[in-house]
Structures are given as C-alpha cells and as structure tokens.
Amino acid sequence: MRPAWSVLFFTTLAGAGQGLFLALVAGDFLFGLPRPWLLAGAAACLALTFAGLVSSTFHLGHPERGWRAAARWRTSWLSREVIVLPAFLASVFFWALGLWLGWPDRLVTGLAVLGVLLAIVLYVCTAMIYACLPFLQEWRTPLTVCNYTALGLTTGTYAAALLAAIWHPPMATWYATGALVVGSLAYLGRLASLARNARLRPKSTLATAIGVKHPKIVQIAQGSMGGSFNTREFFHGRPREVVRAYRLALLWLLQPVPALLLLVGGASVAVLVAALLLHYAGVLAERWYFFAEAKHPQNIYYQAIA
Amino acid sequence: MSKQLALVIDLNVCVGCHACVTSCKEWNTSGEAGFLSDDNPYGRDPTGTFFNRVQTFEVGEYPDTETVHFPKSCLHCEDPPCVPVCPTGASYKRAEDGIVLVDFDKCIGCKYCAWACPYGARELDEHQKVMKKCTLCVDRITDTSLDERDRKPACVLACPTSARLFGDIHDPGSEVSVAIRENGGYPLMPEWGTKPANHYLPRRKTRMQIHADELVRHDNPLKVDGKLPRPATSDPSLDDVTSW
Numbered sequence: 001m002r003p004a005w006s007v008l009f010f011t012t013l014a015g016a017g018q019g020l021f022l023a024l025v026a027g028d029f030l031f032g033l034p035r036p037w038l039l040a041g042a043a044a045c046l047a048l049t050f051a052g053l054v055s056s057t058f059h060l061g062h063p064e065r066g067w068r069a070a071a072r073w074r075t076s077w078l079s080r081e082v083i084v085l086p087a088f089l090a091s092v093f094f095w096a097l098g099l100w101l102g103w104p105d106r107l108v109t110g111l112a113v114l115g116v117l118l119a120i121v122l123y124v125c126t127a128m129i130y131a132c133l134p135f136l137q138e139w140r141t142p143l144t145v146c147n148y149t150a151l152g153l154t155t156g157t158y159a160a161a162l163l164a165a166i167w168h169p170p171m172a173t174w175y176a177t178g179a180l181v182v183g184s185l186a187y188l189g190r191l192a193s194l195a196r197n198a199r200l201r202p203k204s205t206l207a208t209a210i211g212v213k214h215p216k217i218v219q220i221a222q223g224s225m226g227g228s229f230n231t232r233e234f235f236h237g238r239p240r241e242v243v244r245a246y247r248l249a250l251l252w253l254l255q256p257v258p259a260l261l262l263l264v265g266g267a268s269v270a271v272l273v274a275a276l277l278l279h280y281a282g283v284l285a286e287r288w289y290f291f292a293e294a295k296h297p298q299n300i301y302y303q304a305i306a
Numbered sequence: 307m308s309k310q311l312a313l314v315i316d317l318n319v320c321v322g323c324h325a326c327v328t329s330c331k332e333w334n335t336s337g338e339a340g341f342l343s344d345d346n347p348y349g350r351d352p353t354g355t356f357f358n359r360v361q362t363f364e365v366g367e368y369p370d371t372e373t374v375h376f377p378k379s380c381l382h383c384e385d386p387p388c389v390p391v392c393p394t395g396a397s398y399k400r401a402e403d404g405i406v407l408v409d410f411d412k413c414i415g416c417k418y419c420a421w422a423c424p425y426g427a428r429e430l431d432e433h434q435k436v437m438k439k440c441t442l443c444v445d446r447i448t449d450t451s452l453d454e455r456d457r458k459p460a461c462v463l464a465c466p467t468s469a470r471l472f473g474d475i476h477d478p479g480s481e482v483s484v485a486i487r488e489n490g491g492y493p494l495m496p497e498w499g500t501k502p503a504n505h506y507l508p509r510r511k512t513r514m515q516i517h518a519d520e521l522v523r524h525d526n527p528l529k530v531d532g533k534l535p536r537p538a539t540s541d542p543s544l545d546d547v548t549s550w
Contacts, residue, residue, distance in 0.1 A: 068395075210363055217365050
C-alpha cells in the first residue's frame, strides 16, 4: 500500500493525544497531580488529537462531506472512529473545563473515566480499520490493535514525561520510567508483528486471480499505457533501499535510541525533547512501514505496463 | 431468490480487442454520473478512470505458451467487502438486482472501499475526487425507452465475438446460468469468500483424440480388399434393395 502522510500523521498524533490523556489520568489517579499541570496536559492532548483530526481531512477527496462518515457505524470501523474521536475530544475538553471551574469531584472523575474508555475504544477503532480487511494479510492480526494502542500510549507517555519535566519536575522520572516500560513492551509487540509478517505467504496468486491453473503466468499488459489509480494507490513506489531505511528507523528510533538516551541522560528537559522527537520519528517510520509492507492482492493485476 | 445481474466473460472467445473498454468509457463518460476524467491522453504519461480494462497474460513457458486476454471490471460480489466498510453508505448493493453502486453525492473520497476490494475494481476519479466503478450500465439496462435488446451493458453490446454475456445468475434458466453451469464458469479469487457474481468461462480446446489402433481399418480384419461376392437371391436380407 502507498503510505499517505495525512493518515500517518493522523494515526500517530491522535494516538499520542490519547496516550497523553491516559498517562495524565493514570498519574493523577496514583499521585494526585496539581491542577494547572493537568490543564496544560489536557491542552496538549486536545492540540495533538485535533491536529491529527485536521491531518486526516487531507486524506479525503471531499472533506466538506466528512460529516456523512458518521452514518454507517453499524458496519464500518472508519465510521465508528469518526464518531468516537469527537466524543473523546469532547470528554477531554469537559474534563479539563471541570478541573478549571472546580466542578464537583464526582463529575470530573466521571468525565475522566469516560475519556479513558473512549481513548481505548478509539485505539481499537483506528486499528480495526486496518485489521478488519481480510485480504491485507499483514494487517489482519490482533497484533495490529496491540501495536496501535501500545505505540500511541508510548508516544503519549514520552510527551507526558516532557511536560512533567517542564512544569512539574517531581513526576518527570516516574513518567520517563513509564515510557521505558510501556515503550519496551510496545517495541516487543512490533517486533512480533514484523516476525509474523515476514513468514506470511500470499493467499492469492496469478492463478487464482485470473483462474488459469498454471504455475507459470506472466502479465504482458495491464490494460493501460500509463499508470492508473490502481498503480498509484496500492504501491509505495519507492526503491528497496528507502524501504530498508524506514525499517531501520523503525527498529532503532521507535524505542532503543530514545530509551538509551533516557537511561544515560536522565529525565531532563533537553534529553526528553530529544527522546520524544526521536521516538516520534520512529513512530512515523513505523506507520510508513506498516503501510508499505502490506501487499494488496489487487497488485497481482498490475505488474506490467505495455 | 432475488435477482443478481452479472456478466459472464468467455476467455475462450475474447480476442483482446478492447472494444468493451472503449464503449464502456464512451457510454459512462457521457452518463448522468459525470465524466470519467483523463489526464495527458496524448502525452507522455497518460492516465484516466476506467470501469473496465482488458489485460493480457502469457501462460506457460516458450514454446508452450498461450495468450489469455482478460477483461476485468467490478465483479458485483454477492458478499461485497467494499460495501460494509463505507463510512457514509455511499457504497451500496442494490437489493432488487444485486448491482454494487456508488452514490457519488455521498462519497467523501476516503478510498477505504478501494482498499477493501481485492480485485482493484474501483478507481478514484482524480478530478471529481469520488470513487468510480462499473455500474453494469444501470442507466441503460433499466431504460424502458430503449428497445429490449438494447437494454444491456455497453460492453456486452460492443463485444464483436460475443465473449460477454449478461443476465441474472440466480435464474437457473438464464443464458448466463446455463453458460456457467455447462461451460465451467468460475469466480475470481474464491479464497476470499466474496462470492463474485461475474463469472469467467475457461479456455476450452477442441482436440481430436486419435489412438494408434484407430489408424488401421477394423472392418476388414483379414486385410482382403476387393469386391465382395454377390449374395444369392435365396439369402435372407434386410430389405428389398439387396434381395431380388
């Protein structure tokens, strides 16, 4: 598949926003964090998720009709995501508003719980958009849901550690430790899906695609003299070296390098800024590779232009 | 059982002339759903939106090769994976005749349906930014002002070798059902359980089977050539011609 940057930024930024919110609520639940700091965190979470939402509209041919996408929530994971994302934004917004205006504790806690549930549901919706397609075998695995959730949580925890280092240093080490633990688990999950995908065998072949039972079939012409939507949308179109570079970035930047940085440099602002940026670059590379790695069976029909 | 309109494409007859492609494009680019845009049609890198394409494959290894021309369009699956994923309901399967269609006014151009189609049957129109696909010429086959024999998809009417059949595959007596049943019609990529309505008829060869023992005469086992003796008039016979 061709990685679309709008989708890469959307899934990574919104995932980070959800992760940041989960980290904030977890920290507050365990240690009772100061209110101004929580508000700053909520603002960052809203900004990240909203930036993701804006980025996702660039993927649409007709963003002005985007509201229609809420119609088919019974069957479409994309539609469910379109409903859950604004709901998550709203619950975080009202949670922050409640904190700021000093609403009753019970109400604010209720909003926090609702936000946590919606954040988790949103991870599942986003990942299931990909995991529900049966013939994209690289995506069709529970590991897809695990990875989207765990990686979003990791980015959010790195962001929380940075925010803590800036405004509430006592929590910085705790969040940095969290990023090390969660990030390492997420990294293991991603390695597992890489290992799984390396052993996949494509179910569809040229023989099943055109229904001629012969082991040796070659395409001579795909029915057009130039490219088409089918040749642009489903191929990443990059040389093997580039794909390998993204894979290396995934393997190193996702967790090993930022984690090493944290272990060596400690939870200072400069180190956390570097760690967050490197980790985010790793997550973008991971998402790029996630798309590029998926081999769509329609590509069988588009192998030769003549 | 409800109706399921479909095409049956006979690979044994298709000569790869692309008449179905051009007539499809001509009919549908002038249709009510708007034009099918092209870019650089005469330039270096031509591209455009098509509902139907004829591809060519070479089967086997030289010198035992065979060229297969393979027309490919939406298969109007009975269990279409592209329909449930559509977030707006723009992509739908008509209950009355099983045609999979896109409501261009509801389509937001998210391309998710194209991802969900293993056959690559859907193409995004790069200018209108909505998903396009074969409609089985729905505006034509339902147009009662046309003569009955003209109410067929443009590709079917254009095919000079009648490689394309059109009809209801749920009606066991229809031309398409008979063709599928009697000529070995098969669906594409059955492994995904999409149950394509369109079927393809395989290449069929008419071969004369001659065994070595058939090359020698069997009605003359003694290998005696020559005139047979005339039967006697008293011999029993089968008819009046040989018995006089």
